[in-house]
Amino acid sequence: xxxxxxxxxxxxxxxxxxxxxxxxxxxxxxxxxxxxxxxxxxxxxxxxxxxxxxxxxxxxxxxxxxxxxxxxxxxxxxxxxxxxxxxxxxxxxxxxxxxxxxxxxxxxxxxxxxxxxxxxxxxxxxxxxxxxxxxxxxxxxxxxxxxxxxxxxxxxxxxxxxxxxxxxxxxxxxxxxxxxxxxxxxxxxxxxxxxxxxxxxxxx
Amino acid sequence: xxxxxxxxxxxxxxxxxxxxxxxxxxxxxxxxxxxxxxxxxxxxxxxxxxxxxxxxxxxxxxxxxxxxxxxxxxxxxxxxxxxxxxxxxxxxxxxxxxxxxxxxxxxxxxxxxxxxxxxxxxxxxxxxxxxxxxxxxxxxxxxxxxxxxxxxxxxxxxxxxxxxxxxxxxxxxxxxxxxxxxxxxxxxxxxxxxxxxxxxxxxx
Amino acid sequence: xxxxxxxxxxxxxxxxxxxxxxxxxxxxxxxxxxxxxxxxxxxxxxxxxxxxxxxxxxxxxxxxxxxxxxxxxxxxxxxxxxxxxxxxxxxxxxxxxxxxxxxxxxxxxxxxxxxxxxxxxxxxxxxxxxxxxxxxxxxxxxxxxxxxxxxxxxxxxxxxxxxxxxxxxxxxxxxxxxxxxxxxxxxxxxxxxxxxxxxxxxxx
Amino acid sequence: xxxxxxxxxxxxxxxxxxxxxxxxxxxxxxxxxxxxxxxxxxxxxxxxxxxxxxxxxxxxxxxxxxxxxxxxxxxxxxxxxxxxxxxxxxxxxxxxxxxxxxxxxxxxxxxxxxxxxxxxxxxxxxxxxxxxxxxxxxxxxxxxxxxxxxxxxxxxxxxxxxxxxxxxxxxxxxxxxxxxxxxxxxxxxxxxxxxxxxxxxxxx
Numbered sequence: 001x002x003x004x005x006x007x008x009x010x011x012x013x014x015x016x017x018x019x020x021x022x023x024x025x026x027x028x029x030x031x032x033x034x035x036x037x038x039x040x041x042x043x044x045x046x047x048x049x050x051x052x053x054x055x056x057x058x059x060x061x062x063x064x065x066x067x068x069x070x071x072x073x074x075x076x077x078x079x080x081x082x083x084x085x086x087x088x089x090x091x092x093x094x095x096x097x098x099x100x101x102x103x104x105x106x107x108x109x110x111x112x113x114x115x116x117x118x119x120x121x122x123x124x125x126x127x128x129x130x131x132x133x134x135x136x137x138x139x140x141x142x143x144x145x146x147x148x149x150x151x152x153x154x155x156x157x158x159x160x161x162x163x164x165x166x167x168x169x170x171x172x173x174x175x176x177x178x179x180x181x182x183x184x185x186x187x188x189x190x191x192x193x194x195x196x197x198x199x200x201x202x203x204x
Numbered sequence: 205x206x207x208x209x210x211x212x213x214x215x216x217x218x219x220x221x222x223x224x225x226x227x228x229x230x231x232x233x234x235x236x237x238x239x240x241x242x243x244x245x246x247x248x249x250x251x252x253x254x255x256x257x258x259x260x261x262x263x264x265x266x267x268x269x270x271x272x273x274x275x276x277x278x279x280x281x282x283x284x285x286x287x288x289x290x291x292x293x294x295x296x297x298x299x300x301x302x303x304x305x306x307x308x309x310x311x312x313x314x315x316x317x318x319x320x321x322x323x324x325x326x327x328x329x330x331x332x333x334x335x336x337x338x339x340x341x342x343x344x345x346x347x348x349x350x351x352x353x354x355x356x357x358x359x360x361x362x363x364x365x366x367x368x369x370x371x372x373x374x375x376x377x378x379x380x381x382x383x384x385x386x387x388x389x390x391x392x393x394x395x396x397x398x399x400x401x402x403x404x405x406x407x408x
Numbered sequence: 409x410x411x412x413x414x415x416x417x418x419x420x421x422x423x424x425x426x427x428x429x430x431x432x433x434x435x436x437x438x439x440x441x442x443x444x445x446x447x448x449x450x451x452x453x454x455x456x457x458x459x460x461x462x463x464x465x466x467x468x469x470x471x472x473x474x475x476x477x478x479x480x481x482x483x484x485x486x487x488x489x490x491x492x493x494x495x496x497x498x499x500x501x502x503x504x505x506x507x508x509x510x511x512x513x514x515x516x517x518x519x520x521x522x523x524x525x526x527x528x529x530x531x532x533x534x535x536x537x538x539x540x541x542x543x544x545x546x547x548x549x550x551x552x553x554x555x556x557x558x559x560x561x562x563x564x565x566x567x568x569x570x571x572x573x574x575x576x577x578x579x580x581x582x583x584x585x586x587x588x589x590x591x592x593x594x595x596x597x598x599x600x601x602x603x604x605x606x607x608x609x610x611x612x
Numbered sequence: 613x614x615x616x617x618x619x620x621x622x623x624x625x626x627x628x629x630x631x632x633x634x635x636x637x638x639x640x641x642x643x644x645x646x647x648x649x650x651x652x653x654x655x656x657x658x659x660x661x662x663x664x665x666x667x668x669x670x671x672x673x674x675x676x677x678x679x680x681x682x683x684x685x686x687x688x689x690x691x692x693x694x695x696x697x698x699x700x701x702x703x704x705x706x707x708x709x710x711x712x713x714x715x716x717x718x719x720x721x722x723x724x725x726x727x728x729x730x731x732x733x734x735x736x737x738x739x740x741x742x743x744x745x746x747x748x749x750x751x752x753x754x755x756x757x758x759x760x761x762x763x764x765x766x767x768x769x770x771x772x773x774x775x776x777x778x779x780x781x782x783x784x785x786x787x788x789x790x791x792x793x794x795x796x797x798x799x800x801x802x803x804x805x806x807x808x809x810x811x812x813x814x815x816x
Contacts, residue, residue, distance in 0.1 A: 007217070007274060013619070014221030017626030021634065022225065024707050029714040038724040059707065063700050070619060081399065088267050095228050095263065102233040112242040195693065211421070211478060218425030226429065285603065292471050299432050299467065306437040316446040415625070415682060422629030430633065489807065496675050503636050503671070510641040520650040 004078045008087060015091045016066040019098065023058050026102045027051055051105035057187055058101040062094060064190050065127065072135055075157065078144040082137035089130040097123060108179070117182050118175035124186060125168045132161050164189065208282045212291060219295045220270040223302065227262050230306045231255055255309035261391055262305040266298060268394050269331065276339055279361065282348045286341035293334040301327060321386050322379035328390060329372045336365050368393065412486045416495060423499045424474040427506065431466050434510045435459055459513035465595055466509040470502060472598050473535065480543055483565065486552040490545035497538040505531060525590050526583035532594060533576045540569050572597065616690045620699060627703045628678040631710065635670050638714045639663055663717035669799055670713040674706060676802050677739065684747055687769065690756040694749035701742040709735060729794050730787035736798060737780045744773050776801065
């Protein structure tokens with residue numbers, strides 16, 4: 001059976017690739033006129049560590065989201081309005097990630113750390129919801145799925161997505177009080193997904 | 205019959221994907237040295253709501269234009285100079301959208317709202333005209349179209365594109381007096397297109 | 409016979425698509441704090457006309473260069489070191505176009521117009537040379553070309569590329585004295601190429 | 613046998629193409645209000661030569677890394693977690709190249725030249741390590757490789773990657789004392805790779 005979703009996948013791949021690469025634009029280089037000597041440059045670069053952290057974890061998270069996007073679309077052969085809308089929402093939110101990333105990189109070292117971590121974890125709550133919406137829209141109509149898919153296989157994927165939500169919500173909830181712990185929870189989730197993704201058989 | 209337009213479609217997809225992702229670069233993050241405390245940061249982020257609005261509606265509009273671009277090129281199998289020129293014009297205008305978007309996001313809250321909304325709706329008038337030109341160039345020469353396409357099918361698409369024009373013109377006309385209403389008209393049109401696009405059968 | 413150059417073409421397409429879209433980042437939006445009223449905003453936007461001109465003509469030129477890139481690679485089936493190097497040089501120069509474009513858009517209205525127009529036309533001299541190098545490297549070894557290509561067809565393409573060089577050199581030579589005329593010569597060449605490209609048969 | 617890695621290659625190509633093109637954004641154009649006359653503009657553009665150098669060598673290095681990426685993935689038919697992780701690391705580091713490039717372009721002319729050259733050569737040490745990791749992960753499990761690959765062919769590629777490491781380490785080691793020589797060593801290595809890459813048979 002012909003796969004109806006090839007073009008939307010290729011377009012989505014493009015948006016993921018651009019969004020992940022644009023993140024680097026938020027690593028700001030000091031101006032030479034502000035720097036008197038090498039030790040001052042070193043100290044400035046060291047102070048910018050939250051921007052390296054933000055770049056690294058946002059890059060990792062978008063990469064993992066791209067892997068998951070593929071895994072879902074490997075199971076989807078036809079599309080309807082809800083699938084299109086949910087996918088558009090995912091692309092919109094993935095593109096947006098660079099904004100809370102920039103906020104995180106600039107304000108993590110300030111008294112506003114709680115707020116920017118809440119915005120940062122908050123966008124992953126929304127992204128998780130939009131992935132759940134995409135899979136819900138596709139899986140409730142077996143006509144859209146890869147022919148021959150079993151109910152057990154559908155259920156396994158559904159569960160896999162659902163358990164991300166409480167983790168992100170927990171991270172979001174503690175953001176204001178324990179910002180570092182909230183970041184750590186998100187990073188742990190991504191490491192867990194990265195490690196477990198290798199075990200799922202079949203082409204990426 | 206071989207499709208002559210595969211490469212121009214792939215290139216256009218790339219431009220659409222980049223143009224839609226670059227929009228996020230106009231979400232500006234406040235500088236830490238300008239922010240004294242968290243409530244000041246919150247207030248700054250709230251004041252930036254026109255830039256979130258502009259980002260959201262421009263992202264949605266480019267996404268819908270990309271869907272429409274595909275639908276048209278699914279019917280076009282050969283190209284001539286006018287098709288190439290009209291497509292180049294569409295890509296040029298889609299790339300340009302980020303400029304009136306940036307103007308909208310910075311000046312919607314000022315006394316210049318009417319002007320920037322007129323420029324914003326104005327570019328969609330031009331984009332609509334270039335889509336009409338593309339379809340006119342392709343449809344007047346049946347040699348260029350998908351083999352076996354009926355006159356009725358051609359007419360249905362032609363009508364579909366033409367009725368966008370008066371809507372955009374109406375939005376443009378009232379921009380100076382009722383800027384919010386002009387934006388609302390464009391958004392309504394995109395929602396209508398998004399909802400109706402799911403009903404059109406066939407692969408995207 | 410298998411085409412060895414598919415991946416280099418896809419990569420080149422990506423670079424062209426990104427380079428053409430990034431041009432829009434040089435359209436700068438005035439800051440709201442510098443603008444007192446709508447007529448001041450209008451006057452600022454009008455004064456920025458060189459940046460609209462530079463964006464428009466650079467976009468057009470990269471689009472036409474992309475079309476030509478495809479036409480050449482439709483004839484090339486194998487690659488050697490020189491083909492790879494010449495193509496890398498083309499991508500490097502096409503990516504660079506945004507820099508003289510930015511200089512043109514900022515200094516065309518100043519006493520430095522001659523210099524920035526010379527730099528702008530100069531990069532097209534270099535791009536033309538690199539296209540000639542690419543085609544020379546491919547065409548002197550018939551093993552690299554599409555099987556069954558005649559000497560007459562090779563010669564026709566060679567001539568087509570060579571006659572661009574004196575035109576660009578003429579534009580470059582008069583840049584300091586007649587900057588507007590130098591720009592006009594380049595634009596005329598691109599219009600000529602755009603009009604004549606439609607007549608060449610075969611898929612793009 | 614079906615190639616499992618097609619999508620990861622296409623995504624990687626996209627990231628390489630965007631990363632290489634974004635480098636141009638670090639060529640900064642002087643502001644017209646800072647420039648009094650043409651000779652001042654010329655002198656400013658001349659002073660910016662480290663940014664042209666940095667742009668040129670980073671563009672070349674990413675282009676060569678892309679060529680090598682293809683060569684490796686032509687041999688890889690299946691993926692495991694380590695291959696995915698090593699490839700993700702390569703993409704992360706390639707995207708990051710623009711940051712040490714920007715530092716190099718701004719501080720090469722200052723007393724901090726040693727530091728920024730060390731950071732610049734340092735990232736290529738890391739990239740070399742990640743390529744070695746990718747090839748090590750793929751080659752130690754023959755199941756992942758192109759069917760029919762001989763031990764001799766595997767060994768030839770392994771050697772080819774390993775000898776880059778001491779060269780980069782040497783460049784890194786002398787960065788603080790002889791920054792110009794460290795840059796020259798990297799450039800020589802890339803020229804050597806570029807020249808030798810043409811001799812390797814088979815499609816790119």
